[in-house]
Amino acid sequence: MLSRYVFRHETILALLLVLALALSANLSDRFFTVDNLLNQGRMLTEVGIIAIAMTFVIITGGIDLSVGSILGLSAITLGVVWKTLGVPLPLAMVVAVLAGAVCGAVNGVIIIKSRMPPMIATLGTLALYRGLAEGISQARSVRGYPEWFFVLGQGEFFGVPTQLWVFGLLVVVAAIILGYMTFGRVTYAVGANETAARFSGMNVDRAKLLIYTASGSMAALAAVIFVSRVSTTRSDMGMGIEMDAISAVVLGGTSIFGGRGTMIGTLLGILLIQTMKNGLTLAGVKGDGTIIVIGSILILTILISNLVNRKRD
Amino acid sequence: MKKLLCLTTGLVLMAGTAYAEDVWTGGDGLPTSPLACDGSPATLTASPYNGATVQNAPDLKGKQISIVDVPKLIGIGYFTATAKGVADAAKDLGNVDAKTDGPTKANIDDQITLIDNYVTSGVNGIVFAANDPEAIAPVLKKALSKGIHVVGYDSDSTPDAREWFVNQASFNGVAKALIDNIASQIGEDGAFAIVTSTFTTPVQARWISEMSAYTAKCHPKMKWLETVEAQEDNILSFNQANTLMNKYGDELKGIIGMTTVATPAASEAVKQANMCGKIAVTGLALPNAMKPYINGGCINGVVLWNPSDLGYAATEVLRAAVDGTLKPGDTSVKAGKLGDLKIVDGSVVLLGDPVTFTKENINNFDF
Numbered sequence: 121m122l123s124r125y126v127f128r129h130e131t132i133l134a135l136l137l138v139l140a141l142a143l144s145a146n147l148s149d150r151f152f153t154v155d156n157l158l159n160q161g162r163m164l165t166e167v168g169i170i171a172i173a174m175t176f177v178i179i180t181g182g183i184d185l186s187v188g189s190i191l192g193l194s195a196i197t198l199g200v201v202w203k204t205l206g207v208p209l210p211l212a213m214v215v216a217v218l219a220g221a222v223c224g225a226v227n228g229v230i231i232i233k234s235r236m237p238p239m240i241a242t243l244g245t246l247a248l249y250r251g252l253a254e255g256i257s258q259a260r261s262v263r264g265y266p267e268w269f270f271v272l273g274q275g276e277f278f279g280v281p282t283q284l285w286v287f288g289l290l291v292v293v294a295a296i297i298l299g300y301m302t303f304g305r306v307t308y309a310v311g312a313n314e315t316a317a318r319f320s321g322m323n324v325d326r327a328k329l330l331i332y333t334a335s336g337s338m339a340a341l342a343a344v345i346f347v348s349r350v351s352t353t354r355s356d357m358g359m360g361i362e363m364d365a366i367s368a369v370v371l372g373g374t375s376i377f378g379g380r381g382t383m384i385g386t387l388l389g390i391l392l393i394q395t396m397k398n399g400l401t402l403a404g405v406k407g408d409g410t411i412i413v414i415g416s417i418l419i420l421t422i423l424i425s426n427l428v429n430r431k432r433d
Numbered sequence: 434m435k436k437l438l439c440l441t442t443g444l445v446l447m448a449g450t451a452y453a454e455d456v457w458t459g460g461d462g463l464p465t466s467p468l469a470c471d472g473s474p475a476t477l478t479a480s481p482y483n484g485a486t487v488q489n490a491p492d493l494k495g496k497q498i499s500i501v502d503v504p505k506l507i508g509i510g511y512f513t514a515t516a517k518g519v520a521d522a523a524k525d526l527g528n529v530d531a532k533t534d535g536p537t538k539a540n541i542d543d544q545i546t547l548i549d550n551y552v553t554s555g556v557n558g559i560v561f562a563a564n565d566p567e568a569i570a571p572v573l574k575k576a577l578s579k580g581i582h583v584v585g586y587d588s589d590s591t592p593d594a595r596e597w598f599v600n601q602a603s604f605n606g607v608a609k610a611l612i613d614n615i616a617s618q619i620g621e622d623g624a625f626a627i628v629t630s631t632f633t634t635p636v637q638a639r640w641i642s643e644m645s646a647y648t649a650k651c652h653p654k655m656k657w658l659e660t661v662e663a664q665e666d667n668i669l670s671f672n673q674a675n676t677l678m679n680k681y682g683d684e685l686k687g688i689i690g691m692t693t694v695a696t697p698a699a700s701e702a703v704k705q706a707n708m709c710g711k712i713a714v715t716g717l718a719l720p721n722a723m724k725p726y727i728n729g730g731c732i733n734g735v736v737l738w739n740p741s742d743l744g745y746a747a748t749e750v751l752r753a754a755v756d757g758t759l760k761p762g763d764t765s766v767k768a769g770k771l772g773d774l775k776i777v778d779g780s781v782v783l784l785g786d787p788v789t790f791t792k793e794n795i796n797n798f799d800f
Contacts, residue, residue: 156553163546263567274571352567354633401550406534
């Protein structure tokens with residue numbers, strides 16, 4: 121009975137995380153400070169928010185490679201709608217998130233209607249959305265946001281970075297939906313066996329459309345936070361962020377073939393990657409060394425987890 | 434399925450209109466100040482200090498300090514050369530521990546995260562080359578607020594986020610050198626194209642603006658065909674140069690590479706197409722990468738400053754700022770083996786004039 125919990129992927133990850141935290145604290149006395157930890161929280165938020173939705177996408181057996189481009193396009197939308205069209209900033213933020221939702225929905229429609237593999241469909245929109253972002257922005261960055269806007273990305277709320285509250289709230293909501301609600305069960309069913317899910321009378325297409333739309337919206341929300349954090353808008357924002365998010369989700373134990381995965385696993389995956397990045401840098405390891413270690417950890421963790429689980433079977 | 438087709442067509446149309454804009458030079462749209470056509474020197478105007486002030490900096494005058502050099506990216510020849518300059522200066526000074534660390538891609542987020550981590554780890558100074566002037570500002574301001582001295586080189590941040598900026602060469606100086614060079618090769622009515630990094634890269638955009646202004650002023654009959662993006666990527670630059678040759682055929686007489694990656698790649702493309710002598714290539718380039726083409730006679734000359742000197746100067750300026758020997762209002766700064774460097778525009782240290790590398794002098798340089 122106990123072994124059911126001990127050998128779970130999440131348990132292994134949690135142990136690794138504790139180990140990484142202990143090691144980092146040991147290697148540099150600047151690591152385990154409230155200041156540093158909160159600051160790391162600030163920096164992981166954008167990838168984290170995208171990874172939440174990505175967990176759902178990957179559990180259905182899909183993938184969304186276009187999130188980085190959606191982030192870029194939404195950021196540009198925010199800048200252009202506010203500055204060029206003169207719409208009030210709060211409204212422009214809403215428009216930016218809507219733009220992301222539309223991009224996500226387009227992904228969903230292409231995948232559902234054409235039965236195109238999600239990897240191909242979103243690979244296409246990855247290029248398409250980035251191209252749109254560059255075209256619309258005409259390569260100009262939008263700057264000069266008002267001071268209040270920076271509260272979201274650079275400010276604090278009860279001593280904790282504002283965006284961490286947003287992230288925390290989203291993780292809890294997503295964990296409840298995935299673990300305890302009908303929609304979560306449908307998500308798993310679609311990934312485990314799509315045909316069976318269809319014959320069981322589940323609305324598979326609706327679930328997929330919702331999930332890809334959510335993925336787009338989350339990327340757009342990350343865009344708004346990102347713009348607020350770096351105080352400028354550029355069309356190349358979020359390039360490559362899809363890989364960071366997918367890495368975190370997969371490290372968190374979500375099966376790339378679908379049907380398996382948890383929100384707590386994704387959260388642990390994100391925390392582990394961020395801890396390693398920060399801990400290694402503070403310990404004096406250079407950037408190229410850090411990514412080598414992270415790549416190795418990703419492969420090793422999945423390997424160990426698979427071995428342990430195979431032995432049990 | 435029909436709906437999907439409509440949707441796709443719609444998107445394609447949208448993308449089409451986004452690109453329908455006319456000859457886009459790739460400039461940044463900011464005001465320009467082209468130099469005189471005959472090369473008479475521009476007047477340098479002194480203006481009040483506009484850099485930032487470091488807060489609660491510990492007194493480290495003459496003491497051992499540790500600094501980190503954060504280039505736009507690591508792994509390309511240019512920033513390897515600047516890193517060497519940083520290391521050389523640290524060695525000459527004797528009381529500086531210098532380390533170079535940067536993102537593997539010219540990515541704003543990676544660079545910010547990296548600097549943030551170094552701020553936490555508690556270095557005494559940061560020299561940087563920004564991937565975006567605005568995006569890097571908050572983290573640099575944070576460094577300044579923690580008593581860390583900050584000096585930029587190559588690509589600036591907003592002035593209020595660093596103390597000093599070492600400028601490799603004035604923008605209009607580089608623009609003049611490049612345009613005069615290409616004009617002397619393709620003639621006053623020749624047509625040329627530009628291969629740049631991305632339209633969003635601030636330095637390149639600035640140069641292009643200055644180039645476009647200088648062309649209009651001094652070589653009005655020359656035709657600016659197109660500016661294309663090629664990141665700072667070797668293969669992409671090569672392909673873009675080939676595309677330009679295929680697209681414009683005989684009309685294209687010259688290519689200017691705006692990055693140290695694009696110029697040798699464009700030279701290789703011209704050489705492979707057997708167009709040596711028919712299409713002139715110039716641009717910014719490291720001498721070592723250009724030696725085969727220039728010594729072989731395919732390419733006439735390229736323009737650059739010495740990037741090692743740039744890193745060297747940035748480190749010297751940082752040390753001077755830490756020691757308090759460089760203060761707001763100064764008009765020059767001592768930079769070790771480089772001698773006295775001029776300070777202009779409030780807080781910009783000038784490295785000097787750009788160098789043109791030709792068959793005659795290229796073999797004297799090794800970087």
